[in-house]
Amino acid sequence: MKIAIFPGDGIGPEVVEQARRVLAALSLPGLKLFEGDVGACAYRRHGHPLPAETLQMAKAADAVLLGAVGDPECDGLVRELRPEQAILGLRKELELFANLRPAKSFPNLEHLSALKPDIARSIDCLIVRELTGDVYFGEKGRDRNASGDVVGWDRMAYDASEVRRIAHIAFDAARGRKRRVLSVDKANVLETSRVWRETMIEVAEDYPKVTLAHMYVDNAAMQLVRDPAAIDVLVTGNLFGDILSDQASACVGSIGLMASASLGARKTEFGTFGLYEPIHGSAPDIAGQGLANPSATILSLAMLLRHSLGLESEASRIEAAVEETLNAGVLTRDLGGEASTREVGDAVLARL
Amino acid sequence: MKIAIFPGDGIGPEVVEQARRVLAALSLPGLKLFEGDVGACAYRRHGHPLPAETLQMAKAADAVLLGAVGDPECDGLVRELRPEQAILGLRKELELFANLRPAKSFPNLEHLSALKPDIARSIDCLIVRELTGDVYFGEKGRDRNASGDVVGWDRMAYDASEVRRIAHIAFDAARGRKRRVLSVDKANVLETSRVWRETMIEVAEDYPKVTLAHMYVDNAAMQLVRDPAAIDVLVTGNLFGDILSDQASACVGSIGLMASASLGARKTEFGTFGLYEPIHGSAPDIAGQGLANPSATILSLAMLLRHSLGLESEASRIEAAVEETLNAGVLTRDLGGEASTREVGDAVLARL
Numbered sequence: 122m123k124i125a126i127f128p129g130d131g132i133g134p135e136v137v138e139q140a141r142r143v144l145a146a147l148s149l150p151g152l153k154l155f156e157g158d159v160g161a162c163a164y165r166r167h168g169h170p171l172p173a174e175t176l177q178m179a180k181a182a183d184a185v186l187l188g189a190v191g192d193p194e195c196d197g198l199v200r201e202l203r204p205e206q207a208i209l210g211l212r213k214e215l216e217l218f219a220n221l222r223p224a225k226s227f228p229n230l231e232h233l234s235a236l237k238p239d240i241a242r243s244i245d246c247l248i249v250r251e252l253t254g255d256v257y258f259g260e261k262g263r264d265r266n267a268s269g270d271v272v273g274w275d276r277m278a279y280d281a282s283e284v285r286r287i288a289h290i291a292f293d294a295a296r297g298r299k300r301r302v303l304s305v306d307k308a309n310v311l312e313t314s315r316v317w318r319e320t321m322i323e324v325a326e327d328y329p330k331v332t333l334a335h336m337y338v339d340n341a342a343m344q345l346v347r348d349p350a351a352i353d354v355l356v357t358g359n360l361f362g363d364i365l366s367d368q369a370s371a372c373v374g375s376i377g378l379m380a381s382a383s384l385g386a387r388k389t390e391f392g393t394f395g396l397y398e399p400i401h402g403s404a405p406d407i408a409g410q411g412l413a414n415p416s417a418t419i420l421s422l423a424m425l426l427r428h429s430l431g432l433e434s435e436a437s438r439i440e441a442a443v444e445e446t447l448n449a450g451v452l453t454r455d456l457g458g459e460a461s462t463r464e465v466g467d468a469v470l471a472r473l
Numbered sequence: 474m475k476i477a478i479f480p481g482d483g484i485g486p487e488v489v490e491q492a493r494r495v496l497a498a499l500s501l502p503g504l505k506l507f508e509g510d511v512g513a514c515a516y517r518r519h520g521h522p523l524p525a526e527t528l529q530m531a532k533a534a535d536a537v538l539l540g541a542v543g544d545p546e547c548d549g550l551v552r553e554l555r556p557e558q559a560i561l562g563l564r565k566e567l568e569l570f571a572n573l574r575p576a577k578s579f580p581n582l583e584h585l586s587a588l589k590p591d592i593a594r595s596i597d598c599l600i601v602r603e604l605t606g607d608v609y610f611g612e613k614g615r616d617r618n619a620s621g622d623v624v625g626w627d628r629m630a631y632d633a634s635e636v637r638r639i640a641h642i643a644f645d646a647a648r649g650r651k652r653r654v655l656s657v658d659k660a661n662v663l664e665t666s667r668v669w670r671e672t673m674i675e676v677a678e679d680y681p682k683v684t685l686a687h688m689y690v691d692n693a694a695m696q697l698v699r700d701p702a703a704i705d706v707l708v709t710g711n712l713f714g715d716i717l718s719d720q721a722s723a724c725v726g727s728i729g730l731m732a733s734a735s736l737g738a739r740k741t742e743f744g745t746f747g748l749y750e751p752i753h754g755s756a757p758d759i760a761g762q763g764l765a766n767p768s769a770t771i772l773s774l775a776m777l778l779r780h781s782l783g784l785e786s787e788a789s790r791i792e793a794a795v796e797e798t799l800n801a802g803v804l805t806r807d808l809g810g811e812a813s814t815r816e817v818g819d820a821v822l823a824r825l
């Protein structure tokens with residue numbers, strides 16, 4: 122079992138450090154860890170935010186645990202060298218086509234949401250975002266029109282095979298949940314969405330026990346605020362998924378607790394290759410001060426153990442320990458407490 | 474002064490009727506009204522959701538007041554004949570490039586929002602959505618890829634002149650408000666967004682007293698939930714605007730109260746040509762029962778008088794009368810009351 126660890130920038134190294142302690146406490150036999158540079162730190166050391174050796178290390182591993190990427194000092198760089206581009210590069214090169222984001226409120230933390238507590242409390246959905254297609258990786262460019270004005274353009278596209286594989290991820294996930302898939306598109310306007318919708322309907326035939334519903338993205342953005350409890354598994358394209366998954370996180374409220382998995386096409390000996398990371402950013406303003414919340418990274422590690430290493434019971438143990446830590450009131454500043462990054466790590470370890 | 478009135482489908486005729494009574498009560502000298510068919514009703518009578526005579530009537534008017542469009546009975550029609558396509562047709566043919574949606578909570582109605590009352594109460598923003606460009610009206614199509622899979626694609630694009638004119642609308646509006654423009658894009662991924670952002674920065678130079686900030690769309694979707702009070706004027710493209718404006722409406726809560734203006738490029742004798750409509754849909758489930766809330770249509774009429782006919786004091790009078798009606802507790806079912814569509818109309822008329 123090989124895990125590549127990329128601590129990244131800002132608070133990345135601090136939060137990853139606590140996940141590493143949790144991992145060590147499990148004493149998994151035959152586990153090998155590798156550490157690589159990605160993001161601003163990689164740019165500074167190697168001149169590129171995604172060095173070839175980092176990519177190689179990821180490809181040779183069963184899973185990647187990532188801290189966070191991004192640094193305001195790098196804002197002046199040309200686009201291709203910006204730390205955030207490393208994220209897109211990893212997704213494309215590792216074919217990480219399925220982004221899974223559970224959005225569920227934690228007990229006693231509903232007050233952190235901007236939604237009314239009873240609505241926040243009711244949220245328990247899984248956002249499944251396609252991650253390697255859509256307008257993200259299509260052709261793009263700049264021309265001039267007849268009047269001499271600059272025109273910026275991007276090609277949005279999905280082919281049926283791309284939709285099919287993300288559909289299977291969503292339907293498979295729904296089988297272990299409330300068996301409802303909500304596919305979000307803009308089929309009243311976009312041809313890309315019409316292929317998306319037709320393919321979803323086609324794949325649904327393989328899952329007679331799961332119900333499929335469709336919703337336009339504008340309506341979905343309303344429903345996520347008005348009645349998020351009605352959503353079980355929401356599956357959508359890369360661009361709409363970028364927007365709706367962040368909106369769902371905001372509805373839950375406690376972003377410092379939200380984990381994510383980006384699964385690839387490659388199967389490993391123990392499961393599916395994937396990259397795991399907290400959904401929060403590198404938070405440069407609080408980096409290095411021991412204030413960051415390591416919970417989302419620790420929960421991302423749990424997802425890694427589950428999906429890439431087939432270690433369900435270890436994953437559940439970690440999740441339970443994090444929940445108990447929260448219940449015990451060991452909270453970092455973002456959750457209204459005063460615990461340090463390391464104290465949260467200690468508390469989780471003590472409950473493992 | 475010529476106003477074209479298109480009642481449309483579902484609850485459209487009922488809510489428009491009350492707006493028409495309010496308009497009549499103002500006894501505006503020289504006002505001429507015309508009535509046209511659009512949507513499912515037009516499809517049934519003329520075989521097309523946007524008949525040529527309707528379009529002609531709109532073009533000859535200073536402003537259009539629209540009820541709502543859409544009918545589930547028409548769902549089986551080919552796309553071009555679907556009632557909703559009439560909306561896109563009107564936007565394109567009338568060059569309605571600027572959609573304005575004030576999002577503000579009404580006193581004593583904060584409980585209708587899913588957001589906590591103090592957060593809902595703090596919302597007071599204007600969403601400015603570009604309405605004739607982006608991936609909505611670009612080339613689109615279907616091909617097959619090398620493996621024989623169908624590919625759906627759409628071209629997203631903005632040229633600088635399209636961005637420039639919507640930027641001016643946003644900056645001009647900000648001058649009469651808190652003088653802050655938030656431009657929302659996805660410039661870390663899309664070339665379309667990079668042209669958008671550069672052009673916004675260029676136009677901002679003409680408005681030294683207005684501050685311009687930029688935000689990625691995923692972050693904006695979070696901020697609209699977490700801290701909507703921080704937003705004054707939010708300007709964005711057609712696709713992101715479709716999503717964020719509906720999300721903002723959901724945050725306010727009382728969709729039955731929300732009006733919109735879609736301004737065109739053409740100047741009229743008294744202001745700017747525009748189309749005005751409530752943001753709610755045709756609600757076929759409650760059509761014809763006198764349950765619909767006419768307030769959003771009456772408030773859309775107020776926007777019409779202000780922007781297209783230069784009648785600011787009449788517009789303000791109507792807005793005050795609607796607010797007083799709400800304060801007096803004359804509420805339709807969607808707002809928790811029992812008043813009928815006509816009773817709300819009566820109450821507004823009595824307070825005019």
Ligand SMILES: CC(C)[C@H](C(=O)O)[C@@H](O)C(=O)O
Nearest residue numbers: 205206208209363661662691
């Ligand atoms: C950094 C950026 C390119 C990325 C995206 O848009 O996918 C981010 O917003 C995310 O959601 O992981």
Ligand SMILES: CC(C)[C@H](C(=O)O)[C@@H](O)C(=O)O
Nearest residue numbers: 309310339557558560561715
């Ligand atoms: C009906 C549809 C094409 C339209 C849009 O996407 O613009 C609607 O959602 C709107 O916002 O007015």
